[in-house]
Amino acid sequence: QVQLVESGGGLVQAGGSLTLSCAVSGRIFSSYAMGWFRQAPGKEREFVAAISGTGIVADYADSVKGRFTISRDNAPNTVYLQMNSLKPEDTAVYYCAADQSHYYTLAGLWNYWGQGTQVTVSS
Secondary structure, three states, X not given: OEEEEEEOOEEEEOOOOEEEEEEEEEOOOOOOEEEEEEEOOXXXXXXXXXXXXOOOOEEEOOOOOOOEEEEEXXXXXXXXXXXXXXXXXXXXXXXXEEEOOOOOOOHHHOOEXXXXXXXEEEO
């Protein structure tokens, strides 16, 4: 079984920074892709960022491009989301996702999910 555990969420003032971590364990292919999604109250889960199994290719939502950075380590198996210049509209539950061989911008296409971590940005 694959397990994803997010951490690092909290309360931050607008303009501040925060780094989220996702620890990955279990039986997962070495070529897995990783992604971050977020869901705010009253809104659907939306794509934030994704990184390929090689760590070379990364995609970002237009709303976070230039402010957020996704990265990964292989030992221990961890994916990060560095968030800078945070805005109140970034407030959401942030979820880590994994897929054995591909990454997608549609949440329904990912196979594995963490439980989420709350990020709240005050104005």
